[in-house]
Amino acid sequence: MGNPVKEIFNKGAAASDTPPAPAALAAKVRTLAPSMTRSMQRVAEAVADDPAGCAALTVTGLATRTGTSEATVVRTARLLGYPGYRDLRLALAGLAAHQQSGRAPAVTADISVDDPIADVVSKLAHDEQQTLADTAAGLDISQLSAAVAAAATARRIDIYGVGASSLVGMDLAQKLLRIGLIAHAHADPHLAVTNAVQLRPGDVAIAITHSGSTGDVIEPLRTAFERGATTVAITGRADGPVSQYADYVLTTSTARESELRPAAMSSRTGQLLVVDCLFIGVAQQTYETAAPALAASYEALAHRHTPRTTHR
Known part of the structure; x- marks a missing residue:
């Protein structure tokens, strides 16, 4: 049987080697969205739901798509931690690449009252993993x-x-x-x-x-x-x-x-x-x-x- 004291510290050291989660942008959107204005929420939801599509848009294009203004798009980008919209577009392209490679899991549906228990386990496991990744990011x-x-x-x-x-x-x-x-x-x-x-x-x-x-x-x-x-x-x-x-x-x-x-x-x-x-x-x-x-x-x-x- 190993030394329990050393094991707990070895676990801590191993955790620090874990690279940042690729969905850091999506994590920021989920965390900050409740404190945003409704117009900024529309921008945030759009970039989280379709990073590839939004990465291809200019600031004017994203403002048009979300029914907001260019100023709102820029303010949203800055609130999410990016100096400007150009930096946000680069992050969106990176997130889209992760999703296309299969390294970012798809969002599962909510648990419903008639879900089989196997689906409940799968959905809860996914949500728990996403919460941990978002918190770490x-x-x-x-x-x-x-x-x-x-x-x-x-x-x-x-x-x-x-x-x-x-x-x-x-x-x-x-x-x-x-x-x-x-x-x-x-x-x-x-x-x-x-x-x-x-x-x-x-x-x-x-x-x-x-x-x-x-x-x-x-x-x-x-x-x-x-x-x-x-x-x-x-x-x-x-x-x-x-x-x-x-x-x-x-x-x-x-x-x-x-x-x-x-x-x-x-x-x-x-x-x-x-x-x-x-x-x-x-x-x-x-x-x-x-x-x-x-x-x-x-x-x-x-x-x-x-x-x-x-x-x-």
Whole structure:
């Protein structure tokens, strides 16, 4: 049996060698579309649905196709992270090439109530993979690195989340505790605020909210921010209210929401990826203390699960 401590760090090292997902442009569209104006959404949806066709259009042609203006097309390109429309066209051509080569999966249909279970498995697997790829493509590595550095040296780490996000928060707290850090997840909004009041510079507060507008999560983060703690937001909406009180914002993406798959379910996939990235980064920076602590937790759990011999 291999060393579990080394295995977890080897997995982290291997993940960093993965090249960026080819669908980075589509990921940006899915992430940013909710915050766009309706006219900009039409441009974004057009380039995501037909990258090859749009790559062949001039700025005037795309404006005509989407019933918008040239200025709207340029603004959309810049919001998606490109200096101008020419750069967006090059990205569209690259995305189209990936799709034509078969390296970019086709978008599957929503899950319906009469789908065979085999189709449900296939569609969920595709959506989960797409969510992970989109989150990885859109994650700001400089923001992640800064959040890792703060958490690695923190006196205490508080994590806030409600609903499905609270489960992600508990997962992160449990991971951090196992490498010897003081971390607590708070799902109760009253306890979250009363604990946030105790934070100070040198502490870290992490808020997890897909919508970016969950009041029960924003309030404790605001309190922590005002107390001087370093604050981090893990959210699907980088422009949401939670970002006002976050020193660092880690953006997630989600698969498409459907009647049988609500946002709370799909958002959890991206959040768990960000949490794992954050944890591995902290564990790497604190390896000298993290490795013995993790090994001790494995040993303690192994002893607990070993059947005890009773003597008569």
